[in-house]
Amino acid sequence: MLFWIVAALLTLAASLAVMLPLSGRKPRADVGQDHDIEVYRDQLSELDRDAGRGLIGKTEAEEARAEIGRRILKLAGTRDGEAKTGGSSLARMVGAAAVLAVPIVSWGLYATLGSPLLPGQPLSARLQTDPAENTMAELVARAEGHLSSNPEDGRGWDVLAPIYLRMGRFADSVAAYRNAIRLLGESGDRLAGLGEAIANAAGGIVTAEAQETFRKAAAIDPNNSKSRFYLATALAQEGRMQDAASAWQLMLADLQADSPWRVPVQEAIAEAGRRIAAAERPAAPGPSADEVDAAASMSQADRTAMIEQMVNGLDAKLRQNPLDPEGWMRLVRSYVVLGKTDEAREALGRGLQALGGGSEDGKRLSALATSLGLSSTE
Template identity: 65%
Template sequence: MVFWFVAALLTLGASLAVLLPLASRPKSEFADNSHDIEVYRDQLAELDRDAARGLIRPEDAEQARAEIARRIIRAGGDAPSAKTQSLPLIGRSLGAVAVLAVPLVSWGLYAAIGSPDLPSQPLQERLAQNPSESSVDELIARAEGHLAANPQDGRGWDVLAPIYSRLGRFDEAVTAYRNAIRLQGSTAIREAGLGEALTNAGGGVVSAEAQRAFEQALILDKDQPKAKFYLATALVQDGKPAEAIKAWEAMLAALPNDSPWKEPVGQALAEMKNRIAASSGDTGAPGPTADDIDAAASMAPADRNAMIETMVAGLDEKLRQNPNDPEGWMRLVRSYVVLGRTDEARAALDRGLAALGATSDDGRKFAEFATTLGLSATE
């Protein structure tokens, strides 16, 4: 009943908005111009007086009389015909009939084929309907509403976390995985999922927290593929491409043929080998890796320092000639940090960001890597 009452009011308002202008009588084209006619008649009388006194030539007087007569006719000398008066009335009648017919016809059709008695279905009721009939957004909204009322439901966070990751909502996925681990306990899948969400939220850089999550996943399941893949990626970021290649090769050999990880591992392996092959023809020393610096620890201090200085200087010179080498910049910065030359490490960081572009993907990964060493750009 309320629906019909509101619909009637709306229909009445819309109909009146159209009918009122139609009901008003249009202004006559032959308005009352009696004042103008009286003026023109006075002009005729004055013209006759001037002509009688000889002030105006007869031919000029005739032309003036003709012009004043035309003005009198235009001002309303002729009455409108019956046909002219009847056209606006016919048009208004047809318009009124059309305006009234539209709501009557539409109401009749709705009463015949519509569902006026169907109750409204607000958001909460839609969320409570059968999940098989709900969209993905409605399912997520339902889960979020449930978790807002029951934040200690670890199972709910566990279900929602991977959905957030698939939708690219990585910050929310990190929160969901942390809650699931806190409430449901640590598992290899949850830890690996947390590490992946942290990595994606950080623009693809495996941060220290993400690395710890992946390492914890391998403690719980030594064959966890996601953790292995991202830890190999972390080796690349740490300036250890050879170790990353070995890790990916071992992983690829151990994966079953139907594993979904075979393709991404193979692609990463091929890309890294191509990058190494492309840089093998560059001049200059390749620069010290972490293993080189660790191996030098057993040498005499003078020999060790000389060896490291030579390699670092060679890497620095190589990067001046070919600055588009993100892994090289990472090795250089790490070498300076290991040597305790923080100012030169920060200067190398600034140079690397300028060369790679601070807003590029390589630049952001380089900056994130530097923060794991306790460095930040000067600007």
């Protein structure tokens, strides 16, 4: 009832705002205009007297008389126009009728064609309607309401998990996939979806947990495109760009012509080719046969010293040219192999600072560090 009262008041206010200017009359200025005309007539009489006494020339007198006459005619025309405008009562009546007709006709049509008595529908009521009439958010809310009452419905979790993934709700997607796997069992698609959700929740990094999940998916379904793609991505993030490119090439050869994975794989191969080309540098001369024989005959301590010297040389080169992602990966891996964990963490920090922790190269370096047992936050 309150709605109709407010609507009626608003309609009345809008109608009055339009009708009032139509019903009013412009204030007449007849009294002032009559006074001005009388003044001009006095000026004409004064002009005639001056001309008769010879105080003004004949030509000047005619010009002055003409000017005064034009002013009198102008005032008379203005008064006539205002009289015509003010007297157009028919036009005012037509305008008022048109303004009143708009709310009357619109309210009548709504009462006939609309549903003025239909109550508002809260979300819970809308969720009871035909699912085809719901939006995506309402469908998700419907599914969540169902699963809150039926948490052991594996099929419901299986349907909701990829929807969460597409919506960017990665943590919810991980939980939904885990529930689906717990209730329905492992499958290549469910495990691959779980791995994708884990990787996205980690900011796009294929973590060790995600890799293990993708390997399980590939073991169940060797042709699962999603697991193959992300396992190759993990190789690229570890700095094994050539291995990643080879894995993507093999995957591309197995894909159908209409597979939706063809474009992402082709783009990944192209990006890997650019990275490989950028990482290629003029190779230093390899060791001679005599140097190889000499290294083979070295004691363990001498060989370790030689390796450390090479690592130190790489460290020095990266200090001069820090924008070398492949070099940072080799340096971190080398320090870990030598058992120098502190130096590996220090090199990791310098590499992330140089490459940018949020960049693609920085993410790859962080992924490598994680796989080696280092943490990029230490």
